[in-house]
Amino acid sequence: MNIQKSRWALGLAILAVAATVSACGLPRVGPNKREIFAGSVQNQGDAFIVSVNSRVTRATSIFPTLGFSRSFLNAGVLGPDTIRPGDTLGLTIYENVEDGLLVPEGAPATTLEEVQVDGAGFIFVPYAGRIRAAGNSPEAVRRLIADRLGSQTPDPQVLVRRLAGDGATVSVVGGVGGQGVYPIERPTRTLSAMLARAGGLAIPQDVAQITVSRGGQNGKIWFEDLYSHPRYDIALRDGDKILVEQDERSFTALGATGAQQLVPFDRQTISAIEAIALVGGLSSVLADPTGVFVFRNEPEEIAEQVLGRTDLTGAQRMVYVLDLTRPNGMFEARDFAIRDGDTVYVTEAPYVQWQKTLSALTGFTGAAGGLASAGQ
Template sequence: MSKQATRTARSIALFLALTLVASCGTLPRSGPNKREIFQGSVLNGGDAFIVAVNPRVTAATAVTPALGFSSEFAHAGLLGADTIRPGDTLGLIIYENVEDGLLTNAGASASLIDEVQVDASGMIFIPYAGRLRAAGNTPEALRRLITRRLDEQTPDPQVVVRRLAGDGATVNVVGGTATQGVFPIERPTRTLTGMIAAAGGVAIEPDIALVNVKRGNRTETAYLSDLFKNPGMDIALRNGDTIFVEEDTRAFSVLGATGTQNRLEFETEVITAIEALAQVGGLNANLANPTGVFVFRNEPQEIAAAVMGRDDLIGTQRVVYVLDLTEPNGMFDARDFVIRDGDTIYVTEAPIVAWNRSVSALFGSLGTVTSAANTVTGL
């Protein structure tokens, strides 16, 4: 074949290669680049606010879960170790200062009333004294109450009240503890941490352990670590409480040019952007653009308004926070920026990566087509 024909064939090959690359549209990559994300901002007609992270933004967005116990739970007093409760069994001895008493047999100075059951409403029945509220009283308080009632019937009665046995006050412990079951409220277990200790402690990572306390129709939650940091949160327990220990279920996703891409659960109560990136091995040194680390988040109205300094926002807003790790304070900002449940962290690729990919695709395609053209011209 002539040189002219060869040149023509190679020109056709180049044209076909360029056409092939152009027809492919977007070359394979991990996601949008920095420029494309900025094009989706509200300023460009998109539906997301693009916000550069700085100390003011980190302060406005540093919102952690509002967990803890209400004043009603926190200010409840400790149950006395000898407080009588529904289900308890009592033993009474009544001494009368007369020969023929109301309750004593002939020739006896005392009457034994054994195994008096405290009913579900907390009441007991004593002959000649009637129905009395026992639950909530100590044996001494109940003794004085019975004495006053009998004093109207017999002169100077002497009463002894003892707690014998019974179900008393109990708490259900379930979930992520070493032992689950029904535990009595006793002197060592009158508080939340004491009861958890009695159940063998938690069987999950303490840093992400949540302690739920259900009392009646209310359920309140606190981090286990906060119970030790703040003794005021180590609340007193009540009969019928249910303690449920579970793992923190908050999670975030990391995508793009990182060591790995995954959905990750929180390993601590608070996690920052730097710590989140560290969990996936940091930025990929061969791909990542350190000026384009983005955090995608649906931001509540009040926080979005504070971040943007606006008062015309209505409802939840889509916000994309930008971290530039090459800025003088970039690493500090990333270290202070708090990640929240549901966040998506995306690391863009460096522009040179896209360029190399395009060149590789172009010349790889050109080589393939040229080889085919040479085959044709060689015929």
């Protein structure tokens, strides 16, 4: 009688576990392939599900376009001797008379140190008056001063030196060794030279972006392109603002992978196979290599190219499917580009859920059997 009751108790326990599993489900990393496909437009869902092939890869290989406009590229290098408002000049004046206008008696010359060019571009020289300095070279300013003094003292000789001033400066901020405001001088007239002057990069150069703001216009390039394309080493202008920052793009990895996390881009382009590798690859005990999905909100024009349609409006929810077991599946994954905001999801293999179900059933069966034995 006790044996029969124990068997009945074991049977009831198994039925209870099966019912619980059916009603509540088992732990898992996310939806399976069947559930994802159920959300397709063909099944009255709101996402287009597309198998990746070479045509899809070409249509979706869109990356941020970085570069400088023509106005940045065509700006010539500033002359090293061009004087600007705010610059500081040093003047030395020689006179060929014993009792000169400016030269003290018994001295060969007089020196006027740190004569600053005012905001209007002028300097003041005693007996010569206001002299236009901005836009001229030191040689041109020398001639202007000599001509003005020449009417009052015979054959004056003038030397003009351009000192380091604060008239032509740029600001450098962000991921550099030394943020600050730097003058444009002979060694720092181009973008690369100014970055070196600011201590170089303090962030990984593979993901460093440089933005230059000038007169309401912005231009942005990859740091690596600065050396790969010499034309991007633009000439600087007074007031330029240089921002060095790390690429902010990222994608999310979920499902049966080595890690589930938000992953920042560590290079300019990342393929689907590289994205999987960055999170430790596919889980050898969980992953279904036929169910690698990339979820993305695709701009209207790209979605129309992918789907071969012209009647779409606005961004579309797209789910790209990669089957790594196909003969060319690895090549397709290697060529398919991951973009900012993508979600890479790997489904569990079908047998994993079956295994979990068996484990749950056998676990509860063992527990029920133990209870039944205890009751004998």
